[in-house]
Amino acid sequence: MDRRGALKVLGLAGSALTALVGLPKLAMASWAKTAFEARSGADALQGLYGGNATTPSDAVKLKAPDIAENGAVVPIEVETDMDAESIAILIEKNPSPLAGSFDLPAGTKALVKTRVRMGETTNVTAVVKSGGKLYTATKEVKVTIGGCGG
Amino acid sequence: MTTIRIKAKERAGIVDVKSLMKHPMETGLRKDKDGNIIPPHFIQEIVAENNGAVVFSGSFNTSISKDPYLSFQYSGKKGDKLTLSWTDNQGQKESSTVDVG
Numbered sequence: 001m002d003r004r005g006a007l008k009v010l011g012l013a014g015s016a017l018t019a020l021v022g023l024p025k026l027a028m029a030s031w032a033k034t035a036f037e038a039r040s041g042a043d044a045l046q047g048l049y050g051g052n053a054t055t056p057s058d059a060v061k062l063k064a065p066d067i068a069e070n071g072a073v074v075p076i077e078v079e080t081d082m083d084a085e086s087i088a089i090l091i092e093k094n095p096s097p098l099a100g101s102f103d104l105p106a107g108t109k110a111l112v113k114t115r116v117r118m119g120e121t122t123n124v125t126a127v128v129k130s131g132g133k134l135y136t137a138t139k140e141v142k143v144t145i146g147g148c149g150g
Numbered sequence: 151m152t153t154i155r156i157k158a159k160e161r162a163g164i165v166d167v168k169s170l171m172k173h174p175m176e177t178g179l180r181k182d183k184d185g186n187i188i189p190p191h192f193i194q195e196i197v198a199e200n201n202g203a204v205v206f207s208g209s210f211n212t213s214i215s216k217d218p219y220l221s222f223q224y225s226g227k228k229g230d231k232l233t234l235s236w237t238d239n240q241g242q243k244e245s246s247t248v249d250v251g
Contacts, residue, residue, distance in 0.1 A: 031195055091213055100214055114221070115214070117214070
């Protein structure tokens, strides 16, 4: 093999390695920019799930306080007995309504607890993706002191 | 010293995870004393791996509170190694591993 050939082989092996090592990382860096920067819940769901047709469902359990004294730290809990692939939390009146999205591999319970900010009294919607469809539960949280600073 | 605190306890085959991640979670909407906008700085991606297999992953936006709290449950057992990692919008990363108790 001459020098040129050897270099070519090395180059190919290099790109194959990059592809092998690089792909899983690309798959993990999945922050859905269009969804998270969307200004409406409908646009956020379109960007996140490729569709925004939702059905309210009693099977989606959303726990949030009736009144949040401090809008900077509002505990939110979403749970369902449905076979869920993904859970998302929308805060309607925040500048970017989509607060978070969570992927649930098989064997992981459809349960997420976290704490969110809200600038004013607003509806919070829990979205559960199950069998390719989106199911929701919505609750209004009254905020006495907004949590977004300014 | 990691800045992620994790508690992972197994009961009846289900591991209950509670975690606190130290992070400013700046929205990019706040201003400092001089009226300059404080640039956004927030965790975007979270991945939890049990013995190397992804058991939970998620994305945060700026509306997650400062020093994010995250809790979830998955199938596992005592002695498993749980690793929680995050990446923020400035490319910083942090990771912590605990034994499931």
